[in-house]
Amino acid sequence: MNKYDLGIVFVVTLLYFFVEMVGGLYFNSLALVTDASFMAVNLAGQLLAIYTSRLGERPPDKEKTFGYERAKVLSGLFNGIAVGFVLFYVLIDAIKRIATPQPLDADKVFYIAVIGLLVNAFGVWKLYRQSKEINIRGAFLLILNDLLGSVGVITATLIIRFTGYYVVDAFASIVMGLFILYPTVCLVKGSINILMEGIPTGIDVEAVANCIREKFDNGVKVKDLHVWALVPQKVFLAVKIRTNGEIYCRDEIKNLKVILRERFGFQEIYMEIYEDRH
Numbered sequence: 001m002n003k004y005d006l007g008i009v010f011v012v013t014l015l016y017f018f019v020e021m022v023g024g025l026y027f028n029s030l031a032l033v034t035d036a037s038f039m040a041v042n043l044a045g046q047l048l049a050i051y052t053s054r055l056g057e058r059p060p061d062k063e064k065t066f067g068y069e070r071a072k073v074l075s076g077l078f079n080g081i082a083v084g085f086v087l088f089y090v091l092i093d094a095i096k097r098i099a100t101p102q103p104l105d106a107d108k109v110f111y112i113a114v115i116g117l118l119v120n121a122f123g124v125w126k127l128y129r130q131s132k133e134i135n136i137r138g139a140f141l142l143i144l145n146d147l148l149g150s151v152g153v154i155t156a157t158l159i160i161r162f163t164g165y166y167v168v169d170a171f172a173s174i175v176m177g178l179f180i181l182y183p184t185v186c187l188v189k190g191s192i193n194i195l196m197e198g199i200p201t202g203i204d205v206e207a208v209a210n211c212i213r214e215k216f217d218n219g220v221k222v223k224d225l226h227v228w229a230l231v232p233q234k235v236f237l238a239v240k241i242r243t244n245g246e247i248y249c250r251d252e253i254k255n256l257k258v259i260l261r262e263r264f265g266f267q268e269i270y271m272e273i274y275e276d277r278h
Contacts, residue, residue, distance in 0.1 A: 005126045006127070013039060013043055013046065013123060013143070016115065017036060017039045017040060017043060019112060020036040020112055020116055021033065021036035021040075024112075027105040028102055028103065028105075029109045029157075029169055037090065038142060038145055038149060038176075040086075041082045041083055041086050041142060042139065042143055042146060045082070045139045048075045049136055049138065051075075052071040052072045052074070052075040052135045053072070053135060055068045056068050056069040056072050056135075056231075066230055069231045070194075070230060070231065071135075072135035072231050073191050075138060076134040076190070077188060077192065078138075079138030079141075079187065080184050083184045084188070087177045087180065087181065090173055090174075090176075090177050091177055094173040094174045094177075097169070101165075101169075106157040106160040107157075110158070110161070113150050116149075116150040117147065117151065117154065120150055124143055124147055133231070133233070134194075134231055134232050138187055141180070141184065145183075149176040149179075152172040152175055152179075153176075156168045156169050156172035157169075194229050194230075194231070194232070197226075199227050200228070200235050205227055207264075208260070209222045211259065211260060211263060212239065212260070215255070215259050216256050217252075220244045221241070222242075225237075226238045226239070227266075235264070235265055235266050236267065236269075236270070237269045238269075238270040239269075239270070239272070240271075241271060241272070241273050241274075242275070243273060243274070244275075256271075257271070
């Protein structure tokens with residue numbers, strides 16, 4: 001992962017955050033303030049992503065024998081929960097403004113939103129390739145939402161300019177919030193699933209067990225099969241295999257592990273082989 005890219009995106013986003021927040025408050029645009037609020041969470045997520053990326057590179061030690069990569073999962077979970085709180089606040093405030101629309105300077109808000117569109121497009125371009133990492137994914141989704149938010153603000157100001165319907169600003173805030181709802185829920189669910197040692201998405205435990213039975217000739221029973229992920233890119237398998245007592249060689253075990261890695265993407269495989277003495 002290129003930490004230099006993440007640092008550049010953070011600095012550019014921080015500078016625009018101040019421009020957008022001041023402009024939203026001064027010109028009385030809820031949509032602009034909404035976008036800035038998400039950007040504040042975005043900045044916190046980016047800082048945490050930078051920190052956890054560095055922390056994840058630390059080697060295992062006596063206290064953390066698996067290393068520190070799980071910190072990236074905590075980063076993703078934090079981003080998701082934080083956005084949920086902001087989203088709740090924004091929706092409540094938007095409902096109030098629908099009941100009592102407030103005027104705003106559509107022209108100036110439009111220009112600020114265009115700058116935001118360019119800033120967020122730059123961030124999406126820089127982080128897209130790295131978004132497979134769960135801590136970067138949280139920051140990427142937030143920047144992507146900010147990009148969509150900027151599009152929403154631009155659309156709202158254009159409608160207001162030609163119709164005078166200030167209520168559109170509040171509706172734009174709601175639409176912006178709903179855009180981020182689904183990816184945020186997915187991020188939170190995925191993070192919790194990893195922390196709870198759940199089965200990673202896309203892996204069928206029964207298919208893994210069947211593969212072991214098919215490829216290990218002397219295997220009689222597959223027991224205590226466990227699949228979990230340290231981070232989404234590092235999936236582990238632990239399993240006990242009871243044999244029929246026939247002779248088997250180490251090469252057979254090695255070949256089985258190669259097949260499992262290629263078919264299911266396991267990074268580490270732990271096997272205990274024991275004989276059936278009954």
